[in-house]
Amino acid sequence: xxxxxxxxxxxxxxxxxxxxxxxxxxxxxxxxxxxxxxxxxxxxxxxxxxxxxxxxxxxxxxxxxxxxxxxxxxxxxxxxxxxxxxxxxxxxxxxxxxxxxxxxxxxxxxxxxxxxxxxxxxxxxxxxxxxxxxxxxxxxxxxxxxxxxxxxxxxxxxxxxxxxxxxxxxxxxxxxxxxxxxxxxxxxxxxxxxxxxxxxxxxxxxxxxxxxxxxxxxxxxxxxxxxxxxxxxxxxxxxxxxxxxxxxxxxx
Amino acid sequence: xxxxxxxxxxxxxxxxxxxxxxxxxxxxxxxxxxxxxxxxxxxxxxxxxxxxxxxxxxxxxxxxxxxxxxxxxxxxxxxxxxxxxxxxxxxxxxxxxxxxxxxxxxxxxxxxxxxxxxxxxxxxxxxxxxxxxxxxxxxxxxxxxxxxxxxxxxxxxxxxxxxxxxxxxxxxxxxxxxxxxxxxxxxxxxxxxxxxxxxxxxxxxxxxxxxxxxxxxxxxxxxxxxxxxxxxxxxxxxxxxxxxxxxxxxxxxxxxxxxxxxxxxxxxxxxxxxxxxxxxxxxxxxxxxxxxxxxxxxxxxxxxxxxxxxxxxxxxxxxxx
Numbered sequence: 001x002x003x004x005x006x007x008x009x010x011x012x013x014x015x016x017x018x019x020x021x022x023x024x025x026x027x028x029x030x031x032x033x034x035x036x037x038x039x040x041x042x043x044x045x046x047x048x049x050x051x052x053x054x055x056x057x058x059x060x061x062x063x064x065x066x067x068x069x070x071x072x073x074x075x076x077x078x079x080x081x082x083x084x085x086x087x088x089x090x091x092x093x094x095x096x097x098x099x100x101x102x103x104x105x106x107x108x109x110x111x112x113x114x115x116x117x118x119x120x121x122x123x124x125x126x127x128x129x130x131x132x133x134x135x136x137x138x139x140x141x142x143x144x145x146x147x148x149x150x151x152x153x154x155x156x157x158x159x160x161x162x163x164x165x166x167x168x169x170x171x172x173x174x175x176x177x178x179x180x181x182x183x184x185x186x187x188x189x190x191x192x193x194x195x196x197x198x199x200x201x202x203x204x205x206x207x208x209x210x211x212x213x214x215x216x217x218x219x220x221x222x223x224x225x226x227x228x229x230x231x232x233x234x235x236x237x238x239x240x241x242x243x244x245x246x247x248x249x250x251x252x
Numbered sequence: 253x254x255x256x257x258x259x260x261x262x263x264x265x266x267x268x269x270x271x272x273x274x275x276x277x278x279x280x281x282x283x284x285x286x287x288x289x290x291x292x293x294x295x296x297x298x299x300x301x302x303x304x305x306x307x308x309x310x311x312x313x314x315x316x317x318x319x320x321x322x323x324x325x326x327x328x329x330x331x332x333x334x335x336x337x338x339x340x341x342x343x344x345x346x347x348x349x350x351x352x353x354x355x356x357x358x359x360x361x362x363x364x365x366x367x368x369x370x371x372x373x374x375x376x377x378x379x380x381x382x383x384x385x386x387x388x389x390x391x392x393x394x395x396x397x398x399x400x401x402x403x404x405x406x407x408x409x410x411x412x413x414x415x416x417x418x419x420x421x422x423x424x425x426x427x428x429x430x431x432x433x434x435x436x437x438x439x440x441x442x443x444x445x446x447x448x449x450x451x452x453x454x455x456x457x458x459x460x461x462x463x464x465x466x467x468x469x470x471x472x473x474x475x476x477x478x479x480x481x482x483x484x485x486x487x488x489x490x491x492x493x494x495x496x497x498x499x500x501x502x503x504x505x506x507x508x509x510x511x512x513x514x515x516x517x518x519x520x521x522x523x524x525x526x527x528x529x530x531x532x533x534x535x536x537x538x539x540x541x542x543x544x545x546x547x548x549x550x551x552x553x554x555x556x557x558x559x560x561x562x563x564x565x566x567x568x569x570x571x572x573x
Contacts, residue, residue, distance in 0.1 A: 052451065078453035090448040092441050103441055106434055107453030113462065114434040122434070165453055 003066060005030050005169055005199045006051070011060035013046055013223075020046040022223035024060070028216075033191070033200045035210045038220035039243075044203045045087055047220070048173045051201065052084045053077045064169065078107065083167035085158040087174045087203075093147035097138055097157055100146050101129035104164035129164060136160045136190065152183035159190065170200045176209055188212050211235075219243065256566040261424065261511040268417055272410050284409045285481070290521045291416045292477045295423050297501040297513035299470035304499070305508035306431050307463050308443030312367045313354070313374025314498050317347045317468040319381065319490030321475020326395040326485035327387060336398030336406075340476050347472020348465055350377075355464035359457060374495055381487030392486025395479050406480050416477055420514070423470055427510055430466075439463050504553055506562025515561040523549070 004027035013021040020043040028034045036044055049055040051062060053074040061070050069077055092100050102125040106112060109124060119125060133139045136156050141149060146157060155175060162170055175191065176184040188209050194200065195213070204210045210217065211231050218228040221243045227234060234240050268291060275283040296318055303309040324343035333339065354373045361369055382390040397406040406412045430436050438459045441449045449456050479485050488494065497520065505516020527546060528539035553560060 054447075054451075073455065074450040075453050075455040078451065084451055086448070086451070090445060090451070092444050092448065094444055095441070099437070103437055103449075104452045106437065112434040112438045112454070112459065115430050115436075116433055118429075118432040119434045119437045120432065125434075161448075161452055 004028055005065060006201070007061075007063040008051075009061045009063070011047075011050060011062065012058045013043075013050055013055060014058060019043075020223050021050060021057070024220075024223065024225055026218060026225060026228065028199060028201060031196050031199055032215040033195060033202055033213050034216045034218065035202045035204055035214035036218050036220055037204065037207075037210055041222075042220040043223040044220055045173055046223075048084060048171050048201070048203060051171055052082065075107075078165060078167075081166070081168040082171070083162035083165045083169070084171040085162050085173060085175060087177055089151070089154045089158060091146045091154055091157055091161070093145070095146055096143050097146055097149060097153075097160075098126065098129055098133060098142040100157055101132050101160050101164045102126055104161040105129050105132075108165050132160050132164045136163070137186075152179055152186070155179060155183075155187065156190070159187075163194075168198055170194070170198055172200060172202045172204075174203055174205060176204065176206050184209060254566070257509070257511065260562070260565045264511055264514055265417075265421055265424070268420070272413055281409065284413050286521075286525065288409070288413045288416050288481055290518050291413075291420045291514075292474050292481060293498065293501060293521060294514040294517035295416075295420050295474040295477070296471045296498050297505070297517045298420075298423055298427060298510060299467045299474070300498050301502045301507060301510070301513045302427055302431070302439075302470075303460075303463050303467045304502055305512075306436065306443065307439045307460060309359070309460060309464060310367050311358075311370045311464070311467070311495075312492070312499070313370040313372075313495050314467070314471055315492070315494035316354070316374035316377045316490050317351060317471035318475035318478060318494070318498075319374075319377055319487070320347045320350050320468075321472035321477075322395075322479040322485045322489050323381065323387070323475075324472070325398060325476045325479040326393055329395045329398075329479075330387065330393065334396050334399045336400045339398050340473065343476035344469050344472050347475070348469040351465040351468020351472075352461070355461045355468070359460050359464065371492055371495070374490060375492055378487050378490040378492070381490055388486065390487055392484055392488070395483055395485050397480050397483060398476075412480065416481075419473065419477065423473075424510055424514070427470075431510070435459065435462075500550060504550065504560050506560035509562045509566075512560055512562035519561060 006028040008024055008026040011021050011024040036047065038044055046055065050057050053072055057070060061068060063069065064080060064082060069080065092103065105125050105128045106119065130139065130142065133142050136159060138153060138156050138160060141153060146154065149157060159175060176187050179187065184206060191213055202213065214231055216228065217231055217234040218225050219234060219240050226243055227237050227240050268287065271287045272284055275281055296314065300311065300314045303311055321343040324346045325339045328339050328342065358366055358369045387393050404411050404415055438454055442456050442460055446456050478489065501516035501520045502513045504519055505514065506512025523546060528542040531542055531545065532539035
């Protein structure tokens with residue numbers, strides 16, 4: 001078997017008495033879209049926070065491309081090629097869409113202790129940013145203030161910023177959160193176009209999106225992975241049905 | 253910066269440039285010193301706004317760096333070193349060093365804790381100043397004017413005025429470049445969403461620390477000028493109320509802009525100077541209670557005048573300054 005891009009070994013995190021991540025083991029292979037599903041409170045967002053470095057893990061290890069990153073900071077992980085999007089839209093509202101993406105490009109274009117030349121005239125930042133916006137379908141809105149973009153466009157901008165850092169691993173926390181049916185479908189198409197080029201860990205409540213995109217699915221319940229497998233295996237699993245799919249409506 | 257902001261900045265600086273000839277005409281040389289003082293506080297306010305307005309760091313101890321700059325000049329002068337070419341760089345270096353040290357500790361906190369710790373550090377220096385009997389304690393000490401090897405004579409009010417003017421103009425131009433540079437983009441982004449900034453790959457702490465140090469350095473330069481203006485240095489310059497006043501100048505003038513704090517410093521100091529006189533005209537002895545009027549003016553500006561004086565002249569000009 002090929003070395004996994006991301007290896008999660010014995011990862012734990014608790015908040016007081018609440019166990020959010022409970023001895024989690026998971027291998028995520030190169031180029032795959034690995035969906036993590038589970039009822040609310042299963043610890044999905046906590047896991048993303050642990051993987052991105054925002055939360056310190058109590059125990060366990062995270063390796064990325066063969067390197068132990070358990071103790072690395074958020075920016076250090078970003079520098080290695082790990083990018084994330086946020087469940088609750090997180091952008092720079094008073095920058096334009098293009099400025100938002102250009103800043104993400106800038107983060108990976110050497111240090112930013114450059115005090116004199118105007119950043120918005122720098123083609124080394126603007127051009128790659130414009131390309132990402134075009135790829136994501138936001139080019140017509142490039143000069144709009146991010147705060148004025150629609151919710152769906154802001155979600156796209158989230159992804160654009162993550163992509164602009166040229167990641168090899170993308171952590172997506174509910175990219176379709178709060179989207180209508182049509183916007184969701186667009187997001188799925190967008191993510192499909194990324195398939196194979198980078199590895200994606202996807203947290204998602206929209207099961208249509210999950211089954212359309214995922215190569216592998218892990219079901220998380222109370223911080224434990226109760227099943228991992230291909231979509232059809234997960235659909236067929238009795239344990240998963242009992243724990244999750246059966247209560248999908250109640251959860252949505 | 254849009255066109256209106258550029259014009260506003262040029263007109264403001266133009267008016268400052270015209271102060272000495274105008275005071276000549278109306279034969280009121282007093283105003284030259286008065287406006288030099290305004291410009292020195294304006295430099296301090298601009299430096300605060302770089303971290304407060306652009307970087308979102310609510311430093312409540314900014315007057316400390318003015319104190320460091322002023323005491324650097326005063327102490328060197330006490331030991332007979334009056335050479336400005338030594339005094340000014342040392343004043344800035346000392347402020348930079350203190351800014352770096354205080355910033356390194358303060359920036360590990362955020363929100364209210366950051367405000368309190370910056371305030372505490374400044375008060376610490378204030379009490380240090382009071383306890384330094386050698387340098388006058390709480391009475392302060394007199395300080396000779398800096399000498400620049402005959403190039404400029406600071407004992408001439410006009411020459412001193414134009415030195416301060418040149419420093420203000422230079423600081424404004426440099427900060428204008430800074431806030432739009434790559435560094436400036438990171439600084440502004442840190443204000444609106446630091447978590448995102450880290451996720452995208454920036455180690456934000458070191459950028460904020462450098463900004464904090466730059467602001468302290470410039471404020472130290474203002475302090476060195478302040479010592480020269482007064483020929484006197486005392487711990488009062490570092491008192492927390494003085495930090496508060498500099499912050500009020502920024503908010504009055506227009507937070508997150510560069511010319512705003514200059515307008516704010518002008519308005520604040522002119523009100524402080526003339527409000528008592530005007531009130532005296534209305535009622536005898538009313539002048540000493542000028543703060544009763546000043547307070548509501550400040551509250552009104554904060555409540556109703558979002559964007560401060562700057563917004564009156566340059567609407568739709570926020571964000572990228």
